[in-house]
Amino acid sequence: MAKAPALLRSLSLRGLSATHAQVFAGVRLVPLLRDAPRDDLRIAGRRHDDAWSIVNLGDGRAYCSYVPHALVIGWTDDGSPVASYGAALAGPEVRNPLSKWGCGVQLLHRMARREVRGEDPAERNRLRLLPLHLAMEGFLALHFNAPEIAWSEYSRRAISRGLDPRTEMSLSGRAIPSLEDALRVFEIHEGQCGVLLFVGELLASVFVVSHPDDYRALHRTLIEDFYEQTLLYAARHNGDSQALEHTFDAARIGSLDDLRAALGRARAEAGALHVDTAAGLLGRPIAAERVYRAGPFSLQRFMTELDPALDNHIGEAIVREDGTLEYAKTYRLAAGQVRRARLLQQLSAHGWNLDATAAALRTTRDQLIRRIDGEGFGYLIAEHVLKAALKRTK
């Protein structure tokens, strides 16, 4: 057994290089090319007849969401090519008899599930994964079981059920203006394995797969992913993105080779520049958690440190043991989501003690309660405490 790949400390595009972006209205797509694609890890999409799914998370919890497709990952432990890919890897569709009436619901076991079909050992290395949901579940489940100490200010419900149910809103990709057209007219590069997706000049998502053919097959699924709400306003109001055009210095051109060199420089500069514009995620410290381990690969989910002044992302990644990024998909967090997560983090860090948390945040206890209520967690506080605090801070 190979040694376990280390947990990610920051997301870097090792093994990938960015090149010239393609712009359509307010959407900018930066292609990521893989220098040396290997085919011992392949990813295929599996469509669901029923977009609505109930996912059993184990330990008696379930999760209901819009999951239009799943990803099936096949790998080999010894570096040889994956025998089947595409439709063969995705496997036959599991038909739900209710789906043809449009009222079916997909029932899925766990976010990431090892699927074993048949006796052939080559067919046994398969993992089914719900893209982005893995990361989102990790985000939602943060401090899910609050609070541990039954402080008297908390409501009975908070003590018995914690934050359950915890919900967050997201947008479908179809809601974002021009995203669908931008994906349709995007010209996929030869050897392209990923994309940085900017909407209204904000980094919306990073999507990386291991093989160019898989990217070609999965490119359009970006429209089915979910995105945070700020992107809707960014796409509408930030104006059209500008294509990055280069000017050559005619005075320095003495031959066709000079022109060729100038063209090469322009390409290199553009790649570096586009990676720089994604600095809100790439190179930031992240906290990762291993979800699954398979041969030389590990599936991890991660979150950048929550800083309201910066872009914050959650995501999932598959990393080879040498640190090559084989799969990644990220979700940009909305400002409100960051605020909520930070508040829960602070409360958790201080053992859910309101006074201690208020002191740490340099505010009063009543203001803190008002803030908890404002972020939608008012149901955690006992009603008389909440009312009194709201009255005093009116």
Place this chain on the structure above:
Amino acid sequence: MPTAPPAPPARFHTERVEREDLVMFINACFACTGQAEFYGTSGGQAVSIEFLHEYILGNYRRLYARTLAAGINHFNQARIAVNLLATGAETPAADRREEGSLIAAALRELPPQRALRALRELRDRRVNNRRARAVIRGYLAGRPDPAFDAVKYRAHVRALAVHAHLQLPGEIGPFLFEPRRRAPFETPLLERARQARYAKEAIFDLPLTVAEGLAAARGVSRDELLRRAAPRMTEGERLRLQRAAGREDVDLAVDLGRAPLTRVALYALSLPEEARRERRDELHAALDRAAARALRKSPAALGRVAAVLDRSYSASGSSEKRRRPLAVALGVSYLLRAAAREYRAFWTVPTPDEILVGAHGQTDLAAPLLDALAWRPDVVVILSDGFENDPPGAAAEVARCFRARLDPGQRTSIVHINPVFDSERYAPRALGPSIPTVGLRDAEDLPTVLGFARFAEGTAPLAELERYLAQRAVALLSRHARTPGAAEPAVEPGPAGAVALAGAVALADAVALADAVEPADAAELAEEAPAAALEVP
């Protein structure tokens, strides 16, 4: 931006505005067909081209009419004819005569279904002036086989006859207006059409489009129809039905070399890759023959030519124009190979065999352009939809630096040919100010379009453009003045055939041009005509 725009002139240049308007319009008329493109919807295209037509018609009516002769595509010829007939009460008599003869000549060169549909649009727009009626009458009178038209285009001919109060010759009136007639017709085709209402056997003697409808109503199988109607199919129908025939196991022999170049290219590209690989030699020979035939129609002789051909994903076109940009690129490649003394093609992604080309990948024009320039050609033809993204704007920069530093004597000329109309800009999308752009719909129109390219560059004065249009108008009229009533433009001379032109000036019809082109001037134009058509900036 590559270059700072020049300082605005102190005076408002009417002439420059007029020239740019016209160049933009003619360019749009080469490329746009009102159909959806890869980057634009059909709605946007229709609105955009409609606006251009109204604008040019309102401001430069005489030149608008002469654009009919500029070698523009059928869609725009039909639009111009209809727009001219719908307006023009204020037009001076001489101009009106010229317009009338240009419209008649242009309609005669259009395929009949397009010409009839254009004329029928007059009825939908409620245009029924004396000239419109005369044009309809003249067009129908000039058709070689009125009985065939009455059967194949029955609805069109009937609508036009009603609209223009026509006296139809022979039995055509009763055929169109007495649908329940029992008495036999003397004309054989009309009689077969009458019998087809009762007898299944008669269906297969009718034109295919008519037979298809009757066969469907009568429950005749597709297989039987294709087999038995095969002798009556046109070449275009055979080509179109190849796949249907393959499904039904019917062998439809088709002579690919007789079809127009772009149609052959479209057909070749519609085949799956294995079929193209198997039939490689046949397709290659057909494209060669089609290119040679296109060149016989409008000859072009070029020196050392390099072509930069765009095979990016956007060349796959739209659902209405499937693979059209790629097919035009393939056609242009074969045409240039046949026309040039030396030729090399540089595809944006190199392809081992042109027949197997597919629309994939990004648009990188700069690198193949550099390769092409390194080969030291006389002319570089860039064929692309103008959406360059790897890197954006680099081809124009390469061309600018090359012109400024490496080729100040303009030994090599670079021209961009664009098969796609960009409705947002009212023109085919340009690569940049240093490369002139012209539109193109069919690969076989390339010589005409190259002749026009010097105006797209923006250096030729307005007077020269006006002379060019006048000369093309004379050439068009002369083709039809000689053979009034000729329906098929099969034996037409080159676009600016000098021989025909000299004879035409003396003809009565061309006298209408007198106020536009001095006779001496026209004769002088006639001499320089063949050279002008092939000049490249």
